[in-house]
Amino acid sequence: MRATTPRQDFVRGIWQENPVLVHMLGLCPALAVTNTVANSLAMGLATFFVLTGSSLLVSTFKRFIPHEVRISTYILIIATFVTIADMSLEAIVPDVHKALGAFIALIVVNCMILGRQEAFSSKRPVLRSLLDAFGTGIGFIIAMLMMGTVREVLGNGSFLGWSLFGPNYEPWVIFVLPPGGFFTIGFILLGLNWVERRKKQKPMVREWPEGVASEKAA
Amino acid sequence: MSGELFWILISAMVVNNFTLFYFLGLCPFMGVSARVETAIRMGAANIFVLTITSICAWFLNTYILPYAPYLRLISFIVVIASLVQIVEMTIKKISPKLFRQLGIYLPLITTNCAILGFAIFATNKGYGFLQGLSYAVGAGLGLTLALVLMASIRESAELSDVADVAKGTALVFIIAGCLSLAFMGFAGLLSTT
Numbered sequence: 001m002r003a004t005t006p007r008q009d010f011v012r013g014i015w016q017e018n019p020v021l022v023h024m025l026g027l028c029p030a031l032a033v034t035n036t037v038a039n040s041l042a043m044g045l046a047t048f049f050v051l052t053g054s055s056l057l058v059s060t061f062k063r064f065i066p067h068e069v070r071i072s073t074y075i076l077i078i079a080t081f082v083t084i085a086d087m088s089l090e091a092i093v094p095d096v097h098k099a100l101g102a103f104i105a106l107i108v109v110n111c112m113i114l115g116r117q118e119a120f121s122s123k124r125p126v127l128r129s130l131l132d133a134f135g136t137g138i139g140f141i142i143a144m145l146m147m148g149t150v151r152e153v154l155g156n157g158s159f160l161g162w163s164l165f166g167p168n169y170e171p172w173v174i175f176v177l178p179p180g181g182f183f184t185i186g187f188i189l190l191g192l193n194w195v196e197r198r199k200k201q202k203p204m205v206r207e208w209p210e211g212v213a214s215e216k217a218a
Numbered sequence: 219m220s221g222e223l224f225w226i227l228i229s230a231m232v233v234n235n236f237t238l239f240y241f242l243g244l245c246p247f248m249g250v251s252a253r254v255e256t257a258i259r260m261g262a263a264n265i266f267v268l269t270i271t272s273i274c275a276w277f278l279n280t281y282i283l284p285y286a287p288y289l290r291l292i293s294f295i296v297v298i299a300s301l302v303q304i305v306e307m308t309i310k311k312i313s314p315k316l317f318r319q320l321g322i323y324l325p326l327i328t329t330n331c332a333i334l335g336f337a338i339f340a341t342n343k344g345y346g347f348l349q350g351l352s353y354a355v356g357a358g359l360g361l362t363l364a365l366v367l368m369a370s371i372r373e374s375a376e377l378s379d380v381a382d383v384a385k386g387t388a389l390v391f392i393i394a395g396c397l398s399l400a401f402m403g404f405a406g407l408l409s410t411t
Contacts, residue, residue, distance in 0.1 A: 024248065024387060028331045031241040072299070079292045087288070102338040105291055109331040111245065178239050179402065182395030189388040197383060 009128050013135035019112040020143035021192060026112035030147055031181035033103050037160045040148030042096045044141035046085045046104060051113050051140075053081040055133035059121040074117045075108065082107045112140065150184050151175045223352040226345075230356030233405055236332050237364040238398040243332030247365060248390060250323075257369035261362025263323040265355060268336055270305060271298050272354035275337040276347050294337045332361060367397060 004012075019025045029047065034040045054077050058065075065073045086104045089097040097104065107113070116136055121129040152158060155175030157165045174180050236242045243264070250260045274297050283290055306324045310317045327333060336357055340350050371393050380389060 027244045027248075028241050031244070072296075075295055075299075076292060079295055083288060083291055086291075102335060102342065105338050106242075106331050106335055108291060108295060109334050174399070177402065178241070179395045179398040181241060182391050182398055186388050186391030186395055189391060190384055193383045193386075193388055 006128060006131055009124075010131040010135040013132065013137075013139040014142065015139065018139040018143055019115075019136055020140060021188065023112075023115075025115055026110045026140060027185075028106060029103055029110060030144060031178075031185060033100050034144055034147035034151055034181065034184075035155065035176040036099075036152045037145065037148040039096065039099055040144040041141070042089070042093070043100060043103065044137075044144040046089065046100075047107055047110060047113070047140055048137035049085055050078060050081040050107050051116060051137045052130065052133045053084075054078045054113060054117060055121040055129045056126065057081075058117045059124060059126045059129035062122050065122070070122065071114070071118070074114055074122075078113055078117075079108050112136065146188060147181070147184055150188070151180055155180055223348060226349055227352045227356035227359075228407065230353050231360040231363065232401060233407055235360040235364055235401050236335070236357050237361055238394070238401045240335065242335040243327075243330055243361055246323075246327060246330065247368065247394070248387065251365050251368040251390075252372055254366060254369045254373060257365040258362065259319055260323050260327075261358070261365050263320045264327060264332065264361045265358030266320065267298075267302055267324065267327055267333055268354040268358040268361075269351065270301055271333050271337055272340060272350040273347075274298050274301055275340055276345075276350050279341055290341070294334060298333060298337065332357070364397065368394065371397075 013019065017023065020027065020030045026047070029043050033043045054074070057077050058074060082105060085107070086097075089100075089104060116133060120132045124132070149159065152160075153164060154172045155177075157163060157169040157171045163169075175184065230236070234240065237244065237247050246260055246264075250256050275294065278290075278293055278297060282293065302324055306317075309320070336354065340353055343353075345353055368390075372390065375389065375393065384392070
């Protein structure tokens, strides 16, 4: 593993290696519960809590976890934190808990969390792991908010429940329904790809592949 | 009774399709949907694991969890994962051919969100043993259907002229969106019952 500074550990996950938009991890919640901004935020925060908690615990106890059963141990630790999050949400904000439904429990199988434990917390000191978890968690919240904003504004004409365009706006309902989730992430990735290519391609002149050029000449 | 089972199956298969409606099991949907043949095998492995899961979930819900509801999540994961592991070893011993076709996918999908999601949904709906089984088969068939459709579309998309920016995951998501849109048409099926 290459050496990193604490600052890199923190910043990396936020945008450059964003778990959802770059690594395609944790897609299920990112598509399923982002139909309003409030739900996205709640899901993001719950995942942030679980990720931070499990990173802290895994990196603290990494010396005592036998290598052969490490994955099962991580899953058990994650499941414990998810149960805590599930019960706290049910007690504090029952409405949100109802809206998110089974997807709170499904944070357990969010590959992003297990991925961070396996790739980072199981090998690094406690503070570094916490920084990494904060960064990745914030990156996840940002991706969730991007999805949630696009879907709520287009599909409902509102942001966090406040109407944006007045009563004459005809909502684009498809965006709060399941297909809208696929379309939104598809177009966000399309946009990111485009920006990335623009950045890379600026100095290059686009050339025809071999064969096409000779055909053109002929 | 059998009519009810049939509607549970149909509803899990097309109306509330796990991948296209609940977004469960997206990782294999993106990962192994490049070719039709692998998609079919993955689907078969999914049906298999879901059936085992439904039996496990029913057993846990009936005999153990009433006494310790806070253990639901943990016990689902542990029991399902270990049972699939045991079945996998048994298949390896009894039928190496079947193992070669399904085996590599089994560990991949054990901790897949579709499997845990299924166990939780079936619990929330309060399904009994037979209802759970038919829900499992329906969900499995639905996943297979979505995978195979996606794989066939991707095979043809490979040959068509797609803009460079859209190649890769972006295109797959937009195709999935169209598929999901098409599956919404099935929603009318259930209101008639």
